[in-house]
Amino acid sequence: MPGCEVDGMEQPRPLDALNRARDKRVMVELKNGRQLSGVLKAFDIHINVVLDDAEETENGQLKRKLGNVFIRGDTIIMINPS
Amino acid sequence: MPGCEVDGMEQPRPLDALNRARDKRVMVELKNGRQLSGVLKAFDIHINVVLDDAEETENGQLKRKLGNVFIRGDTIIMINPS
Amino acid sequence: MPGCEVDGMEQPRPLDALNRARDKRVMVELKNGRQLSGVLKAFDIHINVVLDDAEETENGQLKRKLGNVFIRGDTIIMINPS
Amino acid sequence: MPGCEVDGMEQPRPLDALNRARDKRVMVELKNGRQLSGVLKAFDIHINVVLDDAEETENGQLKRKLGNVFIRGDTIIMINPS
Amino acid sequence: MPGCEVDGMEQPRPLDALNRARDKRVMVELKNGRQLSGVLKAFDIHINVVLDDAEETENGQLKRKLGNVFIRGDTIIMINPS
Amino acid sequence: MPGCEVDGMEQPRPLDALNRARDKRVMVELKNGRQLSGVLKAFDIHINVVLDDAEETENGQLKRKLGNVFIRGDTIIMINPS
Amino acid sequence: MPGCEVDGMEQPRPLDALNRARDKRVMVELKNGRQLSGVLKAFDIHINVVLDDAEETENGQLKRKLGNVFIRGDTIIMINPS
Numbered sequence: 001m002p003g004c005e006v007d008g009m010e011q012p013r014p015l016d017a018l019n020r021a022r023d024k025r026v027m028v029e030l031k032n033g034r035q036l037s038g039v040l041k042a043f044d045i046h047i048n049v050v051l052d053d054a055e056e057t058e059n060g061q062l063k064r065k066l067g068n069v070f071i072r073g074d075t076i077i078m079i080n081p082s
Numbered sequence: 083m084p085g086c087e088v089d090g091m092e093q094p095r096p097l098d099a100l101n102r103a104r105d106k107r108v109m110v111e112l113k114n115g116r117q118l119s120g121v122l123k124a125f126d127i128h129i130n131v132v133l134d135d136a137e138e139t140e141n142g143q144l145k146r147k148l149g150n151v152f153i154r155g156d157t158i159i160m161i162n163p164s
Numbered sequence: 165m166p167g168c169e170v171d172g173m174e175q176p177r178p179l180d181a182l183n184r185a186r187d188k189r190v191m192v193e194l195k196n197g198r199q200l201s202g203v204l205k206a207f208d209i210h211i212n213v214v215l216d217d218a219e220e221t222e223n224g225q226l227k228r229k230l231g232n233v234f235i236r237g238d239t240i241i242m243i244n245p246s
Numbered sequence: 247m248p249g250c251e252v253d254g255m256e257q258p259r260p261l262d263a264l265n266r267a268r269d270k271r272v273m274v275e276l277k278n279g280r281q282l283s284g285v286l287k288a289f290d291i292h293i294n295v296v297l298d299d300a301e302e303t304e305n306g307q308l309k310r311k312l313g314n315v316f317i318r319g320d321t322i323i324m325i326n327p328s
Numbered sequence: 329m330p331g332c333e334v335d336g337m338e339q340p341r342p343l344d345a346l347n348r349a350r351d352k353r354v355m356v357e358l359k360n361g362r363q364l365s366g367v368l369k370a371f372d373i374h375i376n377v378v379l380d381d382a383e384e385t386e387n388g389q390l391k392r393k394l395g396n397v398f399i400r401g402d403t404i405i406m407i408n409p410s
Numbered sequence: 411m412p413g414c415e416v417d418g419m420e421q422p423r424p425l426d427a428l429n430r431a432r433d434k435r436v437m438v439e440l441k442n443g444r445q446l447s448g449v450l451k452a453f454d455i456h457i458n459v460v461l462d463d464a465e466e467t468e469n470g471q472l473k474r475k476l477g478n479v480f481i482r483g484d485t486i487i488m489i490n491p492s
Numbered sequence: 493m494p495g496c497e498v499d500g501m502e503q504p505r506p507l508d509a510l511n512r513a514r515d516k517r518v519m520v521e522l523k524n525g526r527q528l529s530g531v532l533k534a535f536d537i538h539i540n541v542v543l544d545d546a547e548e549t550e551n552g553q554l555k556r557k558l559g560n561v562f563i564r565g566d567t568i569i570m571i572n573p574s
Contacts, residue, residue, distance in 0.1 A: 212260040
């Protein structure tokens, strides 16, 4: 997934950052204030995301284990590779 | 439904995870805080979803049985195969 | 309306479930918490819906009769064939 | 505006119901809880609507007369031909 | 801007009503409950609107004069030619 | 950016008003109730806007200086050339 | 990324301002009231943004360090190059 060209130079794109985070642990913050951590397995242009080994955390404390989970992109505020 | 190609390698896509969950029991969380569990029978790119044998649960307790139900994708936060 | 092909097999789609519910009584839940029951006469890809013989119910009690009603899709959470 | 074909049969579409209500009195419910009644003069695929002789009502009581009014579709919950 | 054809007859469209209100005074109601009156100078398919000689009113009382103002369409509930 | 043609006459479009306000001071009102004033340097069809020499004001009082700022269009209610 | 032409003259576009801010420190304000500062590494037309060396601040005080972070565009109010 190469970046787009601007004045003959390639510029990085936001999805490149997600691509680098693939198979690594990320923290996903949702619009309802919840936080999920997990291994980023897949994403698409809508920022729909699949995490493996996912856990919901609250103030850094484990709240529940979710395992494999599909998250709809429009509920996501940010994704933070750790 | 094969993944998209990136640098000659196929990458998994979020909908692949839903496809693997087809005919299996999933937990669907809605933006209004409700939780539905049921057997995933169908989904589309909008994440519209059809569950069979669906039940609404509250804090893990059965609240009511819904049977077959169509859920509009934009009300969904996450889908969690069990 | 046949399903989409995946690996040579046809997969069911969410709108197929609505198509099977045509001319049957359904319960429609709206984002504002209201519930409408009626006979499903028409729907489209936006999940705009037309019900005949529609009634608004509250906690299972009849609140008012609406007759024929057009419901805008983006206000719908779920559609539940009875 | 004929219906779409499904398995060789024409199926009714939601906008057909609005078309039948043209030049008739309808009740329009908005997402902010308000109710407008008026004669349906025009609509489009976004469910933008024009009413003539429109009145805002509250619990069935006339609140104010609006005459001709354009209503943006994304504010509408339902349209109820009387 | 002629209407669309239905069964060989032209049907009026919602934007026709706005076109007739061009250069006339209209009342615009916003989703945040505010009301703006002004002379409708321009609109587009998103219902972005430009008013001249605009005033914000509250319960029919002048609150402040705005002069020329661009209003983003997705904040508008209704437009009411006077 | 000429207007669109209607019945052989050119009609003004909303973005024309923004184009006339380019390099002039405007007041931008946001959906969260905040007000930004600044010199309009750029805009696009999403009503994404760039202001120079921007200031946030509250009830007409300067709250803070922002300098150059990019504002996402979907957060804007109205733009008011002064 | 050159500007668009209007009457033979090139006009600046909002994304040009973001392009100039690339690799510089920016303040990003989110719709939920939070503020993130960081080095702008990437953005796209949805205003999805990637920041490096990101920090969340509250009233100008450091709240937590985030490092590299992907922010979904629809959660952003404004981006303010410092």
